[in-house]
Amino acid sequence: MRSQLAHDQPAQGQPAGGPAAAARPVPAGREAARAGRSPLDEVFAAARAQGRAVLVGYLPAGFPTVERGIAAMRAMVAAGVDVVEVGLPYSDPTMDGPVIQDAADVALRGGVTTRDVLRTVEAVADTGAPTLVMTYWNPVERYGLEAFAADLASAGGAGAITPDLPPEEADSWLAACATQAIDPVFLVAPSSTPQRLRLVTSHSRGFVYAASTMGVTGARAAVGARAGDLVTRVREVTTLPVAVGLGVSTGAQAAEVAGFADGVIVGSALVRALATGDGEGGGDGVEAVARLAAELAAGVRAASA
Amino acid sequence: MPLAARPVVHTTSVGVGAGTVGAVTARPTGTFAESSRAAGAADQHAAGAAGDWSPARAAESWQAVPDTSGHFGRFGGRFVPEALFAALDELSAAYEAARFDPVFTAELDGLLASYAGRPTPLTSADRLTERIGGARILLKREDLAHTGSHKINNVLGQCLLTRRMGKTRVIAETGAGQHGVATATACALLGLECVVYMGEEDTRRQALNVARMRLLGAEVVAVASGSRTLKDAINEAMRDWVATVDSTHYCIGSVMGPHPFPMMVRDFQRVIGVEARQQTLDLLGRLPDAVVACVGGGSNAMGVFHRFIPDAEVALIGCEAGGDGVASGRHAAAIAGGAPGVLHGMRTFLLQDADGQTQVSHSISAGLDYPGIGPEHALLHETGRASYRVVDDAAAMEALALVARTEGILVAIESAHAFAGAFEVARELGPDGVVLVNCSGRGDKDVDTAARWFDLLDPDAG
Numbered sequence: 001m002r003s004q005l006a007h008d009q010p011a012q013g014q015p016a017g018g019p020a021a022a023a024r025p026v027p028a029g030r031e032a033a034r035a036g037r038s039p040l041d042e043v044f045a046a047a048r049a050q051g052r053a054v055l056v057g058y059l060p061a062g063f064p065t066v067e068r069g070i071a072a073m074r075a076m077v078a079a080g081v082d083v084v085e086v087g088l089p090y091s092d093p094t095m096d097g098p099v100i101q102d103a104a105d106v107a108l109r110g111g112v113t114t115r116d117v118l119r120t121v122e123a124v125a126d127t128g129a130p131t132l133v134m135t136y137w138n139p140v141e142r143y144g145l146e147a148f149a150a151d152l153a154s155a156g157g158a159g160a161i162t163p164d165l166p167p168e169e170a171d172s173w174l175a176a177c178a179t180q181a182i183d184p185v186f187l188v189a190p191s192s193t194p195q196r197l198r199l200v201t202s203h204s205r206g207f208v209y210a211a212s213t214m215g216v217t218g219a220r221a222a223v224g225a226r227a228g229d230l231v232t233r234v235r236e237v238t239t240l241p242v243a244v245g246l247g248v249s250t251g252a253q254a255a256e257v258a259g260f261a262d263g264v265i266v267g268s269a270l271v272r273a274l275a276t277g278d279g280e281g282g283g284d285g286v287e288a289v290a291r292l293a294a295e296l297a298a299g300v301r302a303a304s305a
Numbered sequence: 306m307p308l309a310a311r312p313v314v315h316t317t318s319v320g321v322g323a324g325t326v327g328a329v330t331a332r333p334t335g336t337f338a339e340s341s342r343a344a345g346a347a348d349q350h351a352a353g354a355a356g357d358w359s360p361a362r363a364a365e366s367w368q369a370v371p372d373t374s375g376h377f378g379r380f381g382g383r384f385v386p387e388a389l390f391a392a393l394d395e396l397s398a399a400y401e402a403a404r405f406d407p408v409f410t411a412e413l414d415g416l417l418a419s420y421a422g423r424p425t426p427l428t429s430a431d432r433l434t435e436r437i438g439g440a441r442i443l444l445k446r447e448d449l450a451h452t453g454s455h456k457i458n459n460v461l462g463q464c465l466l467t468r469r470m471g472k473t474r475v476i477a478e479t480g481a482g483q484h485g486v487a488t489a490t491a492c493a494l495l496g497l498e499c500v501v502y503m504g505e506e507d508t509r510r511q512a513l514n515v516a517r518m519r520l521l522g523a524e525v526v527a528v529a530s531g532s533r534t535l536k537d538a539i540n541e542a543m544r545d546w547v548a549t550v551d552s553t554h555y556c557i558g559s560v561m562g563p564h565p566f567p568m569m570v571r572d573f574q575r576v577i578g579v580e581a582r583q584q585t586l587d588l589l590g591r592l593p594d595a596v597v598a599c600v601g602g603g604s605n606a607m608g609v610f611h612r613f614i615p616d617a618e619v620a621l622i623g624c625e626a627g628g629d630g631v632a633s634g635r636h637a638a639a640i641a642g643g644a645p646g647v648l649h650g651m652r653t654f655l656l657q658d659a660d661g662q663t664q665v666s667h668s669i670s671a672g673l674d675y676p677g678i679g680p681e682h683a684l685l686h687e688t689g690r691a692s693y694r695v696v697d698d699a700a701a702m703e704a705l706a707l708v709a710r711t712e713g714i715l716v717a718i719e720s721a722h723a724f725a726g727a728f729e730v731a732r733e734l735g736p737d738g739v740v741l742v743n744c745s746g747r748g749d750k751d752v753d754t755a756a757r758w759f760d761l762l763d764p765d766a767g
């Protein structure tokens with residue numbers, strides 16, 4: 001009997017020019033002055049020059065309303081967040097824990113649309129901070145991936161993180177990102193094999209998103225011990241900066257992660273701050289976001305790398 | 306194009322006529338083993354066949370899809386977080402090794418025969434045929450399989466595979482509860498820990514099955530997020546899996562999800578059609594004109610269709626749940642009312658809004674109440690090899706009552722959708738025709754819903 005272990009082989013019969021052929025051509029037209037360096041490249045290079053890690057903050061668009069969401073994101077930039085991830089609220093967030101699920105629910109019940117997400121990107125990118133969209137794949141496909149890439153670029157977006165779009169399925173998306181000179185960011189996980197680390201990092205631009213633990217989003221008491229290992233393994237296969245996400249919620253944790261990674265990504269903790277304000281005091285959510293962002297920003301500067 | 310490998314000639318006795326007994330004695334020893342060998346032969350031919358699948362080609366080589374990366378034409382694939390890739394690769398490798406391992410196939414075929422009660426009979430539904438006044442109606446009796454539906458076929462395969470991979474915990478989603486019950490059953494049999502995720506709404510609709518699962522030692526988790534039905538149970542199961550994948554297998558209950566699930570579940574369900582085809586030949590000396598099945602995720606339909614795909618003269622007809630009618634917007638007909646998109650790890654037809662948000666499905670049948678459909682059905686639809694009809698709640702319930710009164714078989718509400726579709730087909734075919742209906746499950750779990758629908762409860766009895 002013939003061995004059937006054929007799944008290890010590269011995909012056959014994919015559309016012309018498989019993933020390997022989709023390497024980014026020179027960014028066309030837009031912001032020629034960038035000379036091939038994207039806003040994300042610049043921010044990571046600048047932070048490296050300062051001997052610190054980049055702080056990436058996530059909030060979903062439309063939570064609790066589009067305008068309040070924008071205010072919170074702008075406030076976190078003012079408080080020291082370097083890069084913003086604008087979440088696109090989705091009906092089936094299989095990679096998110098309860099905090100982000102609930103926020104997406106509120107946003108969707110409030111009627112948030114993909115256009116609102118792009119409007120949010122525009123308002124946040126206006127601060128000068130590189131602004132990405134973080135989205136499940138189906139809303140992009142439904143919008144039309146070329147149109148989405150074009151509208152994201154014209155909103156001033158720096159790129160998009162697509163956690164359920166693996167590079168194998170991303171040929172058209174990679175081409176659209178290249179055309180619009182935006183950065184596609186893919187994820188690696190503690191379970192990624194060396195071959196997959198090479199595949200994923202070879203298609204990422206701007207930075208590589210390293211999920212620190214096996215699990216969904218949510219603040220954790222301890223950032224996974226596997227995160228450091230993962231960063232080491234990623235650095236063996238790429239020169240791209242590595243940002244670590246999943247579980248970071250305090251300045252101390254940010255400092256710890258900044259000790260071994262190029263970037264620290266914080267999501268659920270910021271969402272919770274926006275949702276609950278200062279807790280008992282019932283303080284304003286936007287102020288709570290700014291306060292936490294300032295604590296985290298101090299954290300990424302405190303690390304002795 | 307080289308000539309296709311023909312499916313292996315079916316030398317195994319798989320039940321004769323409507324009898325329950327079909328000794329599985331001759332070598333090769335059973336239908337799964339037999340399917341695997343035939344698949345192996347066809348796969349050699351099919352290597353690199355992505356994208357050029359066609360009915361004609363399928364007729365040559367019925368295992369030509371999916372391609373090695375799990376695509377059924379433009380459908381299927383793997384749209385999952387990176388964290389799950391290693392587990393999906395491990396599962397693919399374990400499955401590819403197991404399906405050609407005589408030890409594995411013998412164990413599975415042994416359990417299917419001695420534990421699940423296979424082969425299930427083929428019943429000639431004579432009073433129903435007379436009543437409908439069209440083609441002769443034959444029933445493939447998956448309702449008589451252990452646990453009361455076809456779901457056991459898949460679950461025994463996946464749970465044996467779980468043990469083979471050295472994992473000790475199994476999680477599953479369930480809608481009607483039939484897949485959850487089957488999984489709880491197989492886990493009890495094989496000594497595996499079992500957790501079943503079920504939408505809160507479904508735990509109410511199918512309370513009896515919740516109790517059954519708990520009796521079998523499973524933990525049932527009621528999922529209160531989203532629409533509180535099957536799609537949300539799947540979301541929660543995926544969240545569990547990504548955090549526990551080292552020790553846990555996610556036993557998906559239909560021909561859906563990321564590769565290799567749609568292919569693997571189809572292969573485990575394929576026994577339905579392999580048996581039914583031979584039983585029909587034994588009974589009538591001819592093939593049916595049409596094979597009809599209900600479609601939720603699509604596993605009982607793929608199971609009964611697959612062996613018939615090369616038989617170009619046999620129409621394959623899936624029945625989607627129409628709820629209050631497609632025009633009402635309250636339905637679960639992914640092909641009739643949806644558009645291609647990505648959900649739960651696969652590209653397929655989906656109910657979705659203009660922004661790509663999943664729309665909530667509606668059906669009186671919890672097992673069909675899902676906004677997507679397995680990717681191979683999407684391909685069969687696009688190529689025209691199968692066609693899909695819509696059966697609404699009212700038509701299904703009417704069929705359920707008619708089958709009960711004329712044949713003495715209380716079918717699941719899911720299966721009743723297939724019957725309602727088959728009645729139409731039987732009338733279209735006329736008296737010379739033969740229509741094979743997959744009776745995917747029994748209706749005990751639905752007595753409460755049916756009693757309310759037909760107002761059969763004594764008002765004083767509460």
Ligand SMILES: Cc1ncc(COP(=O)(O)O)c(C=O)c1O
Nearest residue numbers: 483559601602603604605672746
């Ligand atoms: C009896 C029965 N038939 C059909 C289905 C639908 O599933 P599928 O389309 O995968 O066969 C279910 C699901 O719960 C079921 O219980």
